Amino acid sequence: MWMRYSQNILSSSKNSSSISLQLIKQFRTQISRTISKEKPRRSIKNFDESTVLRVEPKLEPHPSRLLIRPTIFTISFVGCSFVTCAIWQYESQRHKLRKLKERWQSKGNSQQLSSQLRNIWRDLSEPKRVIGTIIGLNLLVFLAWRVKRFEPFLLKYFTSSPYKPNLSSMLLSTFSHYNGLHFFCNMYVLWSFSDPIIQIFGKEQFAAVFVSGGVVSSWLSYVFKIVTKTPNISLGASGSIMALLGAVCTQFPDAKLAIIFLPFFTFSAKTALISMVSFDLLGTIMRWRYLDHSAHLGGVLFGIFYVKYGYKLLWESLTPVVQQWHRLREKFK
Numbered sequence: 001m002w003m004r005y006s007q008n009i010l011s012s013s014k015n016s017s018s019i020s021l022q023l024i025k026q027f028r029t030q031i032s033r034t035i036s037k038e039k040p041r042r043s044i045k046n047f048d049e050s051t052v053l054r055v056e057p058k059l060e061p062h063p064s065r066l067l068i069r070p071t072i073f074t075i076s077f078v079g080c081s082f083v084t085c086a087i088w089q090y091e092s093q094r095h096k097l098r099k100l101k102e103r104w105q106s107k108g109n110s111q112q113l114s115s116q117l118r119n120i121w122r123d124l125s126e127p128k129r130v131i132g133t134i135i136g137l138n139l140l141v142f143l144a145w146r147v148k149r150f151e152p153f154l155l156k157y158f159t160s161s162p163y164k165p166n167l168s169s170m171l172l173s174t175f176s177h178y179n180g181l182h183f184f185c186n187m188y189v190l191w192s193f194s195d196p197i198i199q200i201f202g203k204e205q206f207a208a209v210f211v212s213g214g215v216v217s218s219w220l221s222y223v224f225k226i227v228t229k230t231p232n233i234s235l236g237a238s239g240s241i242m243a244l245l246g247a248v249c250t251q252f253p254d255a256k257l258a259i260i261f262l263p264f265f266t267f268s269a270k271t272a273l274i275s276m277v278s279f280d281l282l283g284t285i286m287r288w289r290y291l292d293h294s295a296h297l298g299g300v301l302f303g304i305f306y307v308k309y310g311y312k313l314l315w316e317s318l319t320p321v322v323q324q325w326h327r328l329r330e331k332f333k
Contacts, residue, residue: 213243
């Protein structure tokens with residue numbers, strides 16, 4: 001359009017052409033000044049996890065100090081998440097017992113209740129309901145990335161970086177995906193593997209391992225970025241999923257697994273665990289940037305730690321806490 005406009009002007013008389021050229025120069029000068037005055041807009045157009053946005057690192061004489069707050073947050077969050085999930089398990093058992101008692105007392109109305117239409121959500125198994133909730137939260141954030149007005153908020157709270165002041169992003173970035181393939185692969189693996197995990201550990205332990213694994217993976221990613229001075233941001237549930245895979249592969253090393261797009265190619269869980277650790281360790285050392293290998297490594301190491309030592313340290317040790325909760329509950333009943 002601009003070329004057409006300029007050609008029309010230049011095709012006029014000689015006297016008017018010189019005036020037109022001056023007008024064109026003034027127009028271009030005005031446009032360049034306007035553009036220079038505009039503030040650059042932070043956008044995630046053509047954004048993917050291989051070329052993540054860069055965040056200006058803080059001028060800190062001792063970079064290790066940047067890890068103090070994230071480390072305190074990680075330790076506190078992991079402890080609080082397991083305490084909360086242990087109390088949640090206690091409340092779930094009380095709820096189930098109360099429901100059984102109510103059904104026993106209202107035995108005469110069983111035909112009326114059974115004749116009512118059941119909701120599709122209630123027909124799902126408990127593990128699928130838990131996974132469905134997590135996938136639903138990830139889907140909401142994934143769709144929010146498509147709305148431009150939400151970009152500043154999502155960049156602030158749903159992407160993690162050690163150079164950002166808010167610590168909540170260490171957890172919230174676990175529920176954040178921008179790339180469609182990244183979202184699909186993570187949610188597919190979560191849906192496929194989490195059902196047996198929840199049946200074995202229970203939904204409460206599963207939730208504690210999932211969110212704690214996400215925060216621990218963010219913390220190790222922070223360590224790597226500060227050491228290597230990498231001003232990138234990260235997002236995705238890969239760290240949490242790697243924690244679950246690490247726990248399952250450690251608990252059942254002889255289980256047979258398969259790749260998403262190659263279901264005919266099977267291998268043992270032990271082989272998968274060694275491959276995952278080796279691949280992410282190599283990626284961390286070589287500083288590959290297509291994936292956040294340090295976060296993956298942090299997740300899988302947390303899963304291994306939980307099966308080997310964490311169950312006794314973080315779960316069984318909470319029995320006195322649950323007993324105290326029970327006494328407080330009965331006291332203020």
